[in-house]
Amino acid sequence: MPSVERSPRQLAEFLYLLTRQELKARYKGRLLGYVWALAHTFALAFVYWIAFKIIMGLDVVNYSVYLVAGMFPWVWLATGVTSATRSFVVNAPLIKEMGIAHAILPLSNVMQEFAHFVFALPAIIAWVWLAGGYVPSLSWLWQIPLMLALQAAFVYPIALGCALANAYVRDIDYLLGIGFPLAFFATPMVYPLSIVPDPLHHWFELNPLHALMQSWRSLFMESTLDPAQLAYVAGWAIALGAVAWALHRKLAPRIGEVV
Amino acid sequence: MTHAVTCEGLWKTYQRHRPVGVKSLLLGATIPADTRFAREWALADVSFEVPRGRSFGVIGANGSGKTTLLSILLGTVPEDRGRVALSGSVASLLELGAGFHGDLTGRENVVLYGSILGMRLAEIRRRFESIADFSELDAAMEQPLRTYSTGMIARLGFSTIIHAAADILLIDEVLAVGDARFQAKCHQALREFRTRGGTLVIVSHNMKEIREVCDAGICLELGRVVDAGPIAGVAARYEERVAAAGPGKAKGGTHAQR
Numbered sequence: 001m002p003s004v005e006r007s008p009r010q011l012a013e014f015l016y017l018l019t020r021q022e023l024k025a026r027y028k029g030r031l032l033g034y035v036w037a038l039a040h041t042f043a044l045a046f047v048y049w050i051a052f053k054i055i056m057g058l059d060v061v062n063y064s065v066y067l068v069a070g071m072f073p074w075v076w077l078a079t080g081v082t083s084a085t086r087s088f089v090v091n092a093p094l095i096k097e098m099g100i101a102h103a104i105l106p107l108s109n110v111m112q113e114f115a116h117f118v119f120a121l122p123a124i125i126a127w128v129w130l131a132g133g134y135v136p137s138l139s140w141l142w143q144i145p146l147m148l149a150l151q152a153a154f155v156y157p158i159a160l161g162c163a164l165a166n167a168y169v170r171d172i173d174y175l176l177g178i179g180f181p182l183a184f185f186a187t188p189m190v191y192p193l194s195i196v197p198d199p200l201h202h203w204f205e206l207n208p209l210h211a212l213m214q215s216w217r218s219l220f221m222e223s224t225l226d227p228a229q230l231a232y233v234a235g236w237a238i239a240l241g242a243v244a245w246a247l248h249r250k251l252a253p254r255i256g257e258v259v
Numbered sequence: 260m261t262h263a264v265t266c267e268g269l270w271k272t273y274q275r276h277r278p279v280g281v282k283s284l285l286l287g288a289t290i291p292a293d294t295r296f297a298r299e300w301a302l303a304d305v306s307f308e309v310p311r312g313r314s315f316g317v318i319g320a321n322g323s324g325k326t327t328l329l330s331i332l333l334g335t336v337p338e339d340r341g342r343v344a345l346s347g348s349v350a351s352l353l354e355l356g357a358g359f360h361g362d363l364t365g366r367e368n369v370v371l372y373g374s375i376l377g378m379r380l381a382e383i384r385r386r387f388e389s390i391a392d393f394s395e396l397d398a399a400m401e402q403p404l405r406t407y408s409t410g411m412i413a414r415l416g417f418s419t420i421i422h423a424a425a426d427i428l429l430i431d432e433v434l435a436v437g438d439a440r441f442q443a444k445c446h447q448a449l450r451e452f453r454t455r456g457g458t459l460v461i462v463s464h465n466m467k468e469i470r471e472v473c474d475a476g477i478c479l480e481l482g483r484v485v486d487a488g489p490i491a492g493v494a495a496r497y498e499e500r501v502a503a504a505g506p507g508k509a510k511g512g513t514h515a516q517r
Contacts, residue, residue, distance in 0.1 A: 014374045025362035093357035256335035
């Protein structure tokens with residue numbers, strides 16, 4: 001009798017299929033497919049450009065590039081975590097009736113947004129180049145994959161933790177709806193850190209989201225990565241990973257009963 | 260002979276776990292006791308064994324703990340006390356359409372569903388023709404699943420799971436939806452599955468089907484095993500009890516958790 005193996009390889013295939021089919025399903029019947037995802041983020045950047053550059057007269061060099069280089073990683077983070085948060089509740093039958101390894105579900109959401117980001121890379125690079133005059137550097141070939149891995153490692157524990165918590169306390173979903181816009185403006189995304197006044201400045205610098213987003217911007221605008229900032233984000237990723245692991249150990253056994 | 264499924268002294272009570280709001284959490288409000296269960300135990304001291312290659316039926320009224328039992332076997336719900344041992348890989352068909360995506364075609368769903376069931380991608384591709392043949396869905400295989408009827412979804416699900424090469428299949432009610440001919444085909448496939456050494460645990464209200472598919476079984480009432488043995492006797496005595504109770508207030512708890 002052949003036996004069904006649920007080896008790491010089988011789980012990796014499942015993750016790949018789940019992510020691919022979800023992306024497929026999302027764009028089925030839509031003519032412009034992922035162009036919508038691109039247009040959404042560019043439109044967001046455009047709105048901030050109008051508001052802060054044109055109306056408020058914010059003085060930042062190459063502000064449109066500054067916005068775009070930060071906005072796409074942010075959308076990956078925020079959308080990934082938000083959709084992952086609902087993943088256990090939305091896919092309750094998979095957990096209850098199929099007994100799948102449920103930690104795969106938020107990972108798939110993070111990977112779907114990861115895929116969106118990777119698909120958007122040509123557009124981001126084109127924008128950085130054409131609008132800002134930053135010529136793509138050969139070093140991006142290792143810098144971009146490094147940043148992709150770092151951000152995925154940072155986002156997944158948050159996604160898993162929120163999904164677990166949301167299975168027990170459904171309000172997490174709504175809390176994130178408030179939390180992400182607040183975090184967006186508490187992180188130097190549409191303004192530079194340098195204009196934040198002194199007592200706050202120090203606190204803003206401690207924000208790991210700033211270190212992450214600033215790394216993306218310095219990658220696209222200067223082709224450099226600050227090892228200290230990378231290490232800081234990596235440290236947070238490890239800490240968040242430990243918290244998510246502890247939550248998983250505590251909450252996972254009864255997940256089939258609460259979703 | 261080794262047992263494919265062993266349950267020893269299984270106890271299960273549903274805790275008062277349920278989604279709480281942040282409001283009650285913050286205010287420290289006491290959550291009123293969950294009164295959805297008229298009794299303390301969802302399963303009380305349930306024991307049985309299923310030898311490899313056999314088919315085991317679980318019958319009983321709604322809310323008698325059948326689905327809870329399958330969930331524990333599948334491992335999606337933890338037991339409170341007792342021992343569950345399954346030797347071999349498990350696949351489940353507990354709810355129609357679970358694991359299916361309405362916007363994807365039948366073919367895409369087979370691939371995803373096969374992976375959920377634990378099949379390798381190469382295996383799914385290799386068996387795809389055979390799955391498609393069994394389902395008799397033909398051209399509908401390329402149509403999105405939301406255009407399918409319930410019977411078609413059942414055929415797709417059953418065709419995939421019978422090809423999943425699991426050692427133990429857990430099936431809950433879902434075979435009842437197909438037409439008579441397809442049901443006969445399913446029963447034939449399940450017989451072949453058992454000849455290959457596969458083990459079945461089936462929950463059903465359809466006594467005819469239970470008699471046809473199973474060798475032995477148990478009857479649950481309020482989470483307790485009230486009858487066990489060869490299926491013909493268990494099913495007959497269950498029908499007698501139902502007939503004796505009449506169409507009035509059914510014995511059995513409120514319906515199980517959702």
